[in-house]
Amino acid sequence: xxxxxxxxxxxxxxxxxxxxxxxxxxxxxxxxxxxxxxxxxxxxxxxxxxxxxxxxxxxxxxxxxxxxxxxxxxxxxxxxxxxxxxxxxxxxxxxxxxxxxxxxxxxxxxxx
Amino acid sequence: xxxxxxxxxxxxxxxxxxxxxxxxxxxxxxxxxxxxxxxxxxxxxxxxxxxxxxxxxxxxxxxxxxxxxxxxxxxxxxxxxxxxxxxxxxxxxxxxxxxxxxxxxxxxxxxx
Numbered sequence: 001x002x003x004x005x006x007x008x009x010x011x012x013x014x015x016x017x018x019x020x021x022x023x024x025x026x027x028x029x030x031x032x033x034x035x036x037x038x039x040x041x042x043x044x045x046x047x048x049x050x051x052x053x054x055x056x057x058x059x060x061x062x063x064x065x066x067x068x069x070x071x072x073x074x075x076x077x078x079x080x081x082x083x084x085x086x087x088x089x090x091x092x093x094x095x096x097x098x099x100x101x102x103x104x105x106x107x108x109x110x111x112x
Numbered sequence: 113x114x115x116x117x118x119x120x121x122x123x124x125x126x127x128x129x130x131x132x133x134x135x136x137x138x139x140x141x142x143x144x145x146x147x148x149x150x151x152x153x154x155x156x157x158x159x160x161x162x163x164x165x166x167x168x169x170x171x172x173x174x175x176x177x178x179x180x181x182x183x184x185x186x187x188x189x190x191x192x193x194x195x196x197x198x199x200x201x202x203x204x205x206x207x208x209x210x211x212x213x214x215x216x217x218x219x220x221x222x223x224x
Contacts, residue, residue: 097209
């Protein structure tokens with residue numbers, strides 16, 4: 001089974017609203033990463049948060065990590081039509097520095 | 113964009129035939145990955161490589177083999193293609209352990 005699971009599976013919001021999606025994982029991790037995939041394209045790395053960090057920002061993105069609950073959230077503020085994409089969390093387990101495992105993703109649609 | 117090229121980009125093949133997908137990188141990154149992406153499953157790791165001739169299995173490796181004879185090339189072979197291997201295949205590279213991954217554009221494989 002997969003390491004990460006995103007919630008919700010799909011999200012539809014109005015342009016300008018915030019989008020929040022969550023990721024839960026099963027084992028102890030070294031870091032957690034978020035990726036975006038536009039339709040028909042490869043994945044693009046957005047942000048990496050280490051296990052000893054609790055929050056990280058990058059532009060309109062805010063990521064939190066709660067290792068006690070084995071969960072992370074990605075917040076996109078002031079969404080734009082260009083944010084329409086699928087978002088995936090991915091983790092490196094502790095002690096395994098070359099096995100990057102992905103969740104099933106959240107599909108975000110931003111309506112104009 | 114990271115220098116990753118997947119070939120072919122699209123392929124239709126018949127059940128029972130062998131198929132080889134190629135991933136070529138110009139970044140001299142140590143780690144290379146093959147994933148498959150199917151609706152509802154996100155990305156699932158097939159095989160990965162942590163150096164020339166150093167490879168290991170991921171979570172869905174049955175029916176697949178890989179080879180890496182030089183840093184820049186990572187080949188994925190479907191030994192005898194089945195309809196269940198119809199999928200989009202992504203190659204990814206990473207410079208070091210626990211680092212972000214860069215993805216190719218994907219190969220859409222259809223087994224008929």
